[in-house]
Amino acid sequence: MMTTADPIWHLVNQRIFDVSPIGILVVRxxxxxxxxxxxxxxxxxxxxxxxxxxxxxDLLPPEAREQHVRHRATYMTAPRTRPMGINLDLEAxxxxxxxxxxxxxxxxxxxxxxxxxxxxxxxxxxxKAAEEARxxxxxxxxxxxxxEHAVLAAHSPTEVATLALKGAAxxxxxxxxxxxxxxxxxxxxETLATYEGSGTPLPFRAGERISLAHPVEAHTPxxxxxxxxxxxxxxxxxxxxxxxxVGTLNILGAPGTDFGEAEIETLREIAAMLAIxxxxxxxxxxxxAYAATLEKRVAExxxxxxxxxxxxxxxxxxxxxxxxxxxxxxxxxRVVEQASRLLHSQAAVIFGYDADQRxxxxxxxxxxxDEVACLQVPAGAGVSGRASQSGxxxxxxxxxxxxxxxxxxxxSLSPEARRALREVVxxxxxxxxxxxxxxxxxxxxxxLYFTTHLTLDDEMLALLRTFADQTTLIxxxxxxxxxxERAAVEAERNRIARDLHDSxxxxxFSASILADVIPRIAERNPDEAWRRxxxxxxxxxxxxxxxxxxxxELRPQALIEAPVERIFQHLADAAASRGRLHIETxxxxxxxxxxxxxxxxxxxxxxxxxVIKHAHATHAxxxxxxxxxxxxxxxxDNGRGFNPEHVPPTSLGLGIxxxxxxxxxxxxxxxxxxxxxxTVRVHWSPSTPTDA
Numbered sequence: 001m002m003t004t005a006d007p008i009w010h011l012v013n014q015r016i017f018d019v020s021p022i023g024i025l026v027v028r029x030x031x032x033x034x035x036x037x038x039x040x041x042x043x044x045x046x047x048x049x050x051x052x053x054x055x056x057x058d059l060l061p062p063e064a065r066e067q068h069v070r071h072r073a074t075y076m077t078a079p080r081t082r083p084m085g086i087n088l089d090l091e092a093x094x095x096x097x098x099x100x101x102x103x104x105x106x107x108x109x110x111x112x113x114x115x116x117x118x119x120x121x122x123x124x125x126x127x128k129a130a131e132e133a134r135x136x137x138x139x140x141x142x143x144x145x146x147x148e149h150a151v152l153a154a155h156s157p158t159e160v161a162t163l164a165l166k167g168a169a170x171x172x173x174x175x176x177x178x179x180x181x182x183x184x185x186x187x188x189x190e191t192l193a194t195y196e197g198s199g200t201p202l203p204f205r206a207g208e209r210i211s212l213a214h215p216v217e218a219h220t221p222x223x224x225x226x227x228x229x230x231x232x233x234x235x236x237x238x239x240x241x242x243x244x245x246v247g248t249l250n251i252l253g254a255p256g257t258d259f260g261e262a263e264i265e266t267l268r269e270i271a272a273m274l275a276i277x278x279x280x281x282x283x284x285x286x287x288x289a290y291a292a293t294l295e296k297r298v299a300e301x302x303x304x305x306x307x308x309x310x311x312x313x314x315x316x317x318x319x320x321x322x323x324x325x326x327x328x329x330x331x332x333x334r335v336v337e338q339a340s341r342l343l344h345s346q347a348a349v350i351f352g353y354d355a356d357q358r359x360x361x362x363x364x365x366x367x368x369x370d371e372v373a374c375l376q377v378p379a380g381a382g383v384s385g386r387a388s389q390s391g392x393x394x395x396x397x398x399x400x401x402x403x404x405x406x407x408x409x410x411x412s413l414s415p416e417a418r419r420a421l422r423e424v425v426x427x428x429x430x431x432x433x434x435x436x437x438x439x440x441x442x443x444x445x446x447x448l449y450f451t452t453h454l455t456l457d458d459e460m461l462a463l464l465r466t467f468a469d470q471t472t473l474i475x476x477x478x479x480x481x482x483x484x485e486r487a488a489v490e491a492e493r494n495r496i497a498r499d500l501h502d503s504x505x506x507x508x509f510s511a512s513i514l515a516d517v518i519p520r521i522a523e524r525n526p527d528e529a530w531r532r533x534x535x536x537x538x539x540x541x542x543x544x545x546x547x548x549x550x551x552x553e554l555r556p557q558a559l560i561e562a563p564v565e566r567i568f569q570h571l572a573d574a575a576a577s578r579g580r581l582h583i584e585t586x587x588x589x590x591x592x593x594x595x596x597x598x599x600x601x602x603x604x605x606x607x608x609x610x611v612i613k614h615a616h617a618t619h620a621x622x623x624x625x626x627x628x629x630x631x632x633x634x635x636x637d638n639g640r641g642f643n644p645e646h647v648p649p650t651s652l653g654l655g656i657x658x659x660x661x662x663x664x665x666x667x668x669x670x671x672x673x674x675x676x677x678x679t680v681r682v683h684w685s686p687s688t689p690t691d692a
Contacts, residue, residue, distance in 0.1 A: 017035075017037050018037055018038055019038070020037055020039055021039055022039055022120050022121065022122055023036070023037065023039040023040035023042075023043040023044070023120070023121040023122070023123075024036070024037045024039065024040060024118060024119070024120055024121070025037075025040055025056065025118070025119040025121065026111065026116050026117075026118060027056050027116060027117045027118075027119055028114065028116055028117075029076045029114075029115060029116075029117075030055075031055040031056045031057060031069070031072055032052075032054070032055050032056075033051045033052070033054050033055065033056060034111070034116060035051070036048065036051045040121065043092075043094075043121060043123055044059060044092070044093075044094055044095060045094045045095035045096055046095050050095075056068070056072065056119070057069060058093075059092055059093055060091075060092065060093055061091055061093050061099060064091075075106070075117070076115070076117070079106075079108035079115070079117060080106075080108070081105075081106065081107045081108070089101065090102055090103065090104070092121065100123055100125050101123075101124045101125055101128050102121055102122060102123060102124060103121075103122045103124050104119055104120065104121050104122075105119075105120040106118070106119055106120075107120070136262065137262075139170075139171075140171070140262070140266045143167050143168075143170055143171055143266070144167075144266065144269055144270065144273070146167055147163065147164050147167035147168070147270055147273060147274075148273050148277075155281065155284065155285075156281055156285060157181065157192055157278045157281045157282055157285075158192050158193060158206070158207075159281070160192075160274065160277045160278050160281045161179040161181075161192035161193035161274065161278065162192075162193040162206075164179070164193075164249075164270060164273070164274045164277070165177040165178075165179065165193055165194070165195040166195065167270070168195075168249075168251075168267065168270050169195050169197050171263060171266060171267075172197065172251065172253065172254075172263065173197050174197050174198055174253075174254040174257075175197050175198065175251050175252060175253050175254060176194070176195065176196050176197055176198050176200070176202055176251070176252040177193075177194065177195040177197070177249070177250065177251055177252075178191060178193070178194040178195070178202060178204070178250050179191070179192040179193050179194075179239075179247060179248070179249055179250070179274070180192070180247050180248045180250065181239075181246065181247040181278070182245065182246060182247050182248075188209055189209070189247070189248075190207070190208075190209050191204050191205065191206055191207065191208045191209070192206065192247070192278075193206050194206050197254075198252070198254060231255065232252050232253055232254070232255050233252070233253035233257060233258050233259055234250070234251070234252055234253070235250070235251040235253070235259050235264065235267065236248050236249070236250050236251075237249045237250075237251075237267055237268055237271035238271070239271055239274055239275035239278065240272075240275055241275050241276070241278075241279045246275060246278065246279070247275070247278070249267065249270065249271040249274055251267060300459075304459055304463075307342060307463055308463070308466065310342050311342055311463070311466060311467055311470065314338040314342060314470075317334075317338075328475070328478045328479075328482075329363065329364065331474060331478060332350050332363050332364035332475075333364045333366075335350060335364065335446075335471050335474065336348040336349060336350055336364045336365060336366040336446075337366050339366070339446065339448060339467060339471075340366050340367060340448070342467065343448060343463060343464065343467060344450075345432075345448035345449055345450050346367060346427075346428065346449060346450060346451050347365075347366060347367040347368045347424075347428070347448070347449040348365075348366045348367070348446070348447065348448050348449070349362060349364070349365045349366070349368065349372065349384070349446075349447045349449075350362075350363045350364040350365075350436070350444060350445070350446055350447075350471075351363060351377060351384050351388070351444040351445045351447065352443065352444040353379075353388055353442045353443060353444045353445075355442075357376075358378065358379045359376045359377060359378050359379060360376070360377040360378075360379070360384055360385060360388060360444060360445065361376055362374070362375055363444065368420075368424065368449075369420040369423055369424075370420075371416045371417045371419070371420035372417075372420050372421075372424070374417065375417060375421075383395075383396040383431040383432070383433040383447060384433045384445040384447045386433070387433035387434060387435050387445045387447075388433075388435055388442060388444070388445050390435075391435050391437075391442075392435070393432065393433070393434050393456075393461065393464065393465070394432070394433045395430065395431075395432050395454070395456050396430070396431040396432075396433075397429065397430055397453060399424075399425045399428060399429065399431065400425060424449065427449075427451065428449040428450060428451055429450065429451060429452055429453050429454075430449070430450040430452065430453055430454040431447060431448070431449050431450075432447070432448045432450070432454070432456065432464065433445045433446065433447040433448075434446045434447075434464055434465065434468040435468075436468060436471060436472050436475065437472060438472050438475050438476050438479070439476060439479075443472065443475055446467075446468055446471060448464075515536060517532070518532050518533060518536065560594050560597070560598070563589065564587075564589065564590060564592065564597055564624065565587040565588070565589050565624070567601060568585070568587050568601070568604060568622060568624055569585055569587060571601070571604055571605055571608065571622070572585045572608070572622045575608040575609075575611070575612060575620075578612055579608075579611065579612035579617075581611075581612075581617055581618050581619060581620060582618065582619050582620075583608075583619075583620045583621070583622060584619070584620070584621045584622075585621070585622045585623070586621065586622075586623040586624070586625060587622070587623070587624045588624060588625050588626055590624065590626055590631055592631060592684075593664075595663075595664055596631070596664045596666075596684055599660045599661070599663060599664045599666070600624070600631070600633050600666075600682060600684070602660055603633065603657045603660050603661065603668075603680070603682055604622060604633060604635055606653045606656060606657050607635035607657065607680045608620070608622065608635060609653070610653060610678075611635070611637045611639065611678075614639070615637045615639025615640060615641075615677070615678060616639050616640050617637035617638050617639030617640075617677065618638060619637070619638045620635070620636065620637040620638070621634070621635070621636045621637075622634075622635055623635075623636075628685075629685055629686055629687070630683055630684065630685045631683075631684045631685070632681065632682070632683055633680075633681070633682040633684075634679065634680065634681050634682075635679070635680045636677060636678070636679040636680075637677050637678055638677045639677050639678065640674065640675060640677075641672045641673050641674050641675055641676045641677050641678050642672050642674060642678065643672075643673070643674055644670060644672055654670065657680070661682050661684075664684060665684070666682050666683060666684035667682070667683040667684075668680075668681075668682055669681045669682075669683075
């Protein structure tokens with residue numbers, strides 16, 4: 001093993017010192033250089049013999065020498081191994097005066113009894129260049145990421161372009177940027193955004209439109225309209241979307257500079273991102289516009305549906321009013337009020353057409369002077385007269401002309417009516433009239449008056465026609481109801497007349513004959529006379545019962561209010577008188593609901609009618625009794641009976657009686673055999689659920 005005293009050791013160290021690729025200097029305490037290896041000679045440009053006249057400060061830039069002398073002195077007092085220049089911008093000075101970055105490692109030793117410092121010097125120019133390139137590349141990536149993140153979140157093409165230019169300016173802070181967005185002809189451009197890094201104002205501002213001399217193509221040079229000025233580098237990059245030119249990214253470099261390949265490549269990527277982001281922003285704008293349009297259409301459609309719903313509800317309300325028996329004139333008053341509310345008019349009138357007089361008379365009016373109710377409008381005069389004559393919707397905006405035309409058709413008009421019409425003319429700007437056709441004939445018109453200038457679109461026209469159709473439906477239903485009521489009254493009169501003829505009239509006729517003959521019979525046979533008087537009494541009682549029964553039919557409230565046993569007794573007496581048979585009754589006073597009372601009365605009435613018409617009976621019973629909480633109605637006779645299996649369920653009024661029993665949740669049962677009479681029983685209990 002070699003030792004430091006061995007000559008070979010010194011030979012090896014000298015060899016390593018000379019061939020080392022790192023520059024090595026042996027520095028004395030006073031800063032003079034004792035030795036320099038070949039790498040140091042190459043690094044600093046000095047010949048080997050020149051080092052004897054140099055100090056270590058001669059290898060440093062002038063501004064660092066004075067400070068280094070103090071650092072050297074401090075180090076020599078306590079030398080130690082340490083690096084220098086790591087992560088610092090430490091520079092060395094060549095013989096030719098050029099500077100270069102270095103890193104230095106220091107160590108110390110003794111040479112021939114003298115303390116010296118070994119300085120290991122590395123030229124880090126290549127590494128610095130690589131680090132700077134790497135930093136530029138990282139900055140480029142950061143800039144591209146920041147631009148991409150910003151522009152993709154932007155809401156408009158202008159915002160996209162503004163954010164992209166701010167990002168690009170971080171790469172070229174002294175350049176000017178502007179973005180053009182072309183129209184479809186590519187002969188006009190809109191300046192989306194500008195950025196003035198040079199401090200010199202551009203000849204156009206953001207939002208300004210620029211006319212181009214010729215259409216711009218995607219792969220031809222772009223020559224923006226710039227004024228004559230000092231020579232500056234210009235770069236124009238196309239903004240392409242699906243190979244379609246939509247605009248340009250334009251850059252004016254600082255005077256005396258040029259664009260590097262890395263800068264051009266970065267700007268190309270910015271242009272590509274900018275084109276996509278502008279397209280996406282345009283699509284977002286279109287989507288927002290479409291969403292706003294859709295929302296508006298939905299709101300309009302919702303409003304239309306709501307108006308139609310309210311019109312349908314108004315029709316329902318009017319139908320309910322009609323069913324409650326409200327007169328037609330009162331219904332029409334409601335119609336004009338609802339027309340104003342639902343169709344947003346400020347006044348409304350319904351006119352009725354008089355075919356004999358060929359004129360329109362006011363039937364209902366809303367929010368107009370009282371004098372209007374007395375007007376007669378000749379056919380063809382005014383908005384309503386024209387609608388009645390044409391059979392179409394008429395819209396009138398010139399109210400003054402309509403007023404004058406109306407006066408020309410009217411021979412005389414009272415001062416009050418004239419003032420009322422003048423008030424209408426002055427108060428409203430639009431009048432709309434629709435004909436009302438009932439069963440194919442002109443009933444009249446519906447006129448609406450608006451204080452604003454109304455434009456009648458398809459939707460409004462459809463609503464007007466819908467309301468007019470529903471109004472005519474109400475009028476038709478009212479007419480039908482009147483006809484039905486008249487027919488019902490006539491039918492009831494005929495039924496009462498028949499009942500009077502079949503029962504009361506015949507009974508009274510028989511009583512009248514008996515009354516005539518009884519005096520003569522009394523002279524010859526007093527006993528017979530007393531028997532006939534009893535018969536006369538039965539006849540008059542029967543006639544009275546028949547009349548009471550008819551009065552109950554005419555006054556249903558009396559049927560509801562009278563005690564149950566009384567109305568059933570009247571029913572039995574009337575049937576006995578009409579059928580010339582004995583009817584025995586067993587009637588227990590009992591409380592029951594009104595619907596049950598009426599149903600049981602009608603069932604008993606129908607059963608007794610069957611006894612009279614079909615049973616040929618001489619005796620019958622009518623019983624109304626209770627068993628616990630159950631009410632039992634029974635009608636029985638000793639007539640000829642029938643086979644229930646051979647009779648349809650709906651015959652003999654059985655279907656009606658069975659339906660009435662089912663309506664109140666009662667049990668209905670019929671027992672009969674040929675020659676053995678018939679029994680009808682109904683059992684009703686409050687606990688029995690109804691099927692109705």
